[in-house]
Amino acid sequence: MRLISLALVFFVSGWTLAADVLVVPLSSDGAVQVDGPEGITQQPIEALVALVNAQQWSLARLMADELTDRFEGLPRFDLYLGLLEMAEGKYDQAIFSFERVLIFSPGQHRARLELARAYYLSANYQRARAELEQILASGPPADVRQNIDRLLARIDSAARQADSKFSFGGTLQGGWDANANGGGNADGQLDANLTGQTALDTPSKALASAYVQWILSANHFTPISRSASNRVSVDLSAKDFIAPELADASALTLANSLFSQDGRWRSQVPVSVQWSWLEGQLWQTSLDLNLSHQYRLWGPLWAGVKFGTVVTVASAAGNSSGANDLAGLVFDAQERGRVHTFSTVYLQSMLAGQDDGHLEWQGLANRYQLGWQGPWQLQGSLAVEHQWRYYQADDLFFTLNSVSTELKRRQDQVINLDVQTTWSPTDWLQTRTALSWEWVNSNINAYGSDRLTISQAMSVQF
DSSP states (O other): OOOOOHHHHHHHHTTOOOOOOOOOOSSOSOOOOOOSGGGOOSOHHHHHHHHHHTTOHHHHHHHHHHHHHHHTTOHHHHHHHHHHHHHTTOHHHHHHHHHHHHHHOTTOHHHHHHHHHHHHHTTOHHHHHHHHHHHHTTOOOHHHHHHHHHHHHHHHHHHHHTSOEEEEEEEEEEEEETTTTOOBOOOSOOSOBTTOOOSOOGGGBOOOEEEEEEEEEEEEEEEEETTEEEEEEEEEEEEEESSTTSOOEEEEEEEEEEEEEETTEEEEEEEEEEEEEETTEEEEEEEEEEEEEEEEEETTEEEEEEEEEEEEEEOSTTOOOEEEEEEEEEEEEEETTEEEEEEEEEEEEEESSSOOGGGOEEEEEEEEEEEEEOSTTEEEEEEEEEEEEEEEEEEEEEESSTTOOSEEEEEEEEEEEEEEEEEOSSSSEEEEEEEEEEEEEESSGGGOEEEEEEEEEEEEEO
């Protein structure tokens, strides 16, 4: 196997990109500045050492690939190969590299420290602690002991979090809904229609009412690994309106959410099944399935795709079964305690088993959400969404104008605004204040509506 050539160093130094530094060594032999080909005048292994100490990971990887066949098994090469693998998030490979070092140099504290940290990052906390305790038994220098104490504290914290957790609790919420039935807000004459109506009938108008809602919940959280977890929850809720015209609603929801993050990739798969009742009668069953998969482009910026569907099966006569589907792009970034999320999503709503295109639509939704962490355990969020919906068939009642016989095709513009403030003074108590506003502007004024909801909730969790 040939040594890495100076020409290769000239080539890679021209296009090297700064990689994210995932791991900073617990102890260091000192940083060697490597700015260009002039700095690489050492023996091949020493050139790799210089690149690793300077955290020039792209150059170091190219050089390591050139040198591995010739120098793998030499303790100094394996040590710095392991540090490179740690920076790349390849913890299992790093473990083998550090173990090779310790076979020939069992007293090499640097390698054993890094081996312990590789075990820690692989969620093998028992092996990580055993390696650290072996170093402590040899009476290391004070600075090494401090590093070990810090890592032991992290291991203890991670081990506690790695245990499965079961919790249960409840939420009591009170609020006011300006349009609890989703009615229209047209006060004057309607658009020209074949029924001859000039105003909305009473059941079609918006009904305002105060309400009380309670939720009982149980959760089971299971860490699968250091980078993946699974959560299962069961919620039973009931919502009672003060206005007698509005039906009280109840729901039982079973949900499961799987989250994983491996290096630059992360995925989330939430699934839920819900049974809903209106006035005590089973109304519908729904299945909500989503998948999001993101890649970290640079620093705090993530980009990915999102897919989802909500399938609804009607249980009461007169209601329709159907599906609401979505597919689109999502971007988010986190900086200084704030999380920015933007998504653009294609939407469609379809009915099952019938051709009722004047109730089916396709659309596009753009959403921006900001979440932030404030002082005194306060958290806030702001979300703004715009939807454009285009219906599949001409409306059954409304014509283009008063003298036309051509039916109008419905198009809606929907704007949603949600603001929430959450305060968690303790681990088991949380309060939430929320305001939600929805505005629907349709080219058929009978379908235009406004909805304002204000609520205050208190939750306890044990």
